[in-house]
Amino acid sequence: MQPNYHDIIRYAWMAYDPSRVIESTTDISAKVSTNHVYKVTFTDKSFVIAKLSYFGRYEHFVEDHRIINVLANNLPAPFENLLARSLIKGHSLFVHRYIHEDTDVWVVFYRAVRIKTRLPRRLEEEHIIKLGKEFALFHKTCHSIRNTLPSSSKTMHTDVNHLMEVVERKNSRLGTHIDKDEIRRQCDLFYKNEDVLRMHRLDQIPVFVDWNIGNFSVSSTLRLFSRWDYDWFRVSNRMLDFYFFSRVVSDRGDRTVFTYNIGPLTEDRFMLFLKSYHSHYPLNETEIRSLKEVYRFFLLHYVIDYGTYFFAQNYSIKLQQEAMETHFSSIENGFNPEILLKALKI
Structure with missing residues (x-):
């Protein structure tokens, strides 16, 4: 039985910041990968992006996102805003690990990046x-x-x-x-x-x-x-x-x-x-x-x-x-x- 990812996201957010109340969680996954991506909208209409994963090793998941976050912070112009940054709690990258029976799912939250021009399917x-x-x-x-x-x-x-x-x-x-x-x-x-x-x-x-x-x-x-x-x-x-x-x-x-x-x-x-x-x-x-x-x-x-x-x-x-x-x-x-x-x- 597939876990309820909406509930797992809410548990993860409660661990991060229970003072901001979630209004909705919307699945925006590409439907090709087995990873799951959700738009998390709060009652004040602000939002973040949640990514859920469960394959490989939890330690590698955390390691990769820690490196990406440092990279996003350290990239100089003109790439200083290229990458989405994950949310930090205190001094550390926030990753929530949900374990229940046979379920072991990891959640990280991102600030959404701005999207400009999408390239055509076939390039000139x-x-x-x-x-x-x-x-x-x-x-x-x-x-x-x-x-x-x-x-x-x-x-x-x-x-x-x-x-x-x-x-x-x-x-x-x-x-x-x-x-x-x-x-x-x-x-x-x-x-x-x-x-x-x-x-x-x-x-x-x-x-x-x-x-x-x-x-x-x-x-x-x-x-x-x-x-x-x-x-x-x-x-x-x-x-x-x-x-x-x-x-x-x-x-x-x-x-x-x-x-x-x-x-x-x-x-x-x-x-x-x-x-x-x-x-x-x-x-x-x-x-x-x-x-x-x-x-x-x-x-x-x-x-x-x-x-x-x-x-x-x-x-x-x-x-x-x-x-x-x-x-x-x-x-x-x-x-x-x-x-x-x-x-x-x-």
Whole structure:
């Protein structure tokens, strides 16, 4: 039986500030992810945003939101108002943990961010070039303040380790449509190539991974204006953002029915984006070569390991089946980093 999330939000708010009375809680979730987002309106008509989550580890949920809050506070202009800030109680980030019988749900409250211009579903070349510059400047700014952020305990390597542990469990939660031997092989390839490329030596910055067009807005001059939805946040090398950058600029554009194929990384439009990005914040050879492993990691971690949590069931099974049947086999032959290195003159 699904918990009553409206009640859990009210319990959480009572723990935060019982002097402000809730008038209504409205579900504004995207209906794709299993996370739940609500608009919480008070009797004085002011409101905040509540996010509920219950997958992964509570400690990681708190850790991620603590890092995001410090990042939001420390980002200088022109990104000082880009991120939504979570509510603080006293000197600490407020997170409410609701535990009852089999229910373990975590709640964090956000101040809503302003939203300006939503990009069109399919971008023009002008958009792609300007976004390349904007994402480069944002990454560069995140790099400049990376040493001011709380530490993060998650890495790509530890996440792949977690999937290997799930695979080896007798009562694994992975469905029968997932070939465990193939997952072991893909994990071994990731370990091997991560070591060969020395990816652990790449600088670590905050990355938001899921840069789909519905998660951010821009100004009238195409400057990054606001970003929300932090489900896939982590501290890692900047290349972890690039698969979704390729999807944003893809010729197919933003689709209601989607797949996570390697194709967007090979499009001329992504090359246009990379050239713009590279001219403002240069990439290096290791980073370009690591794109293949970043894509492999995305399939292993976000689609296979956590797909049933990140996506509603009808999406997760479809995406996992596509990964097993097509996407893993496309990694070795479907992407050639030499083409990108030549184009960027690296």
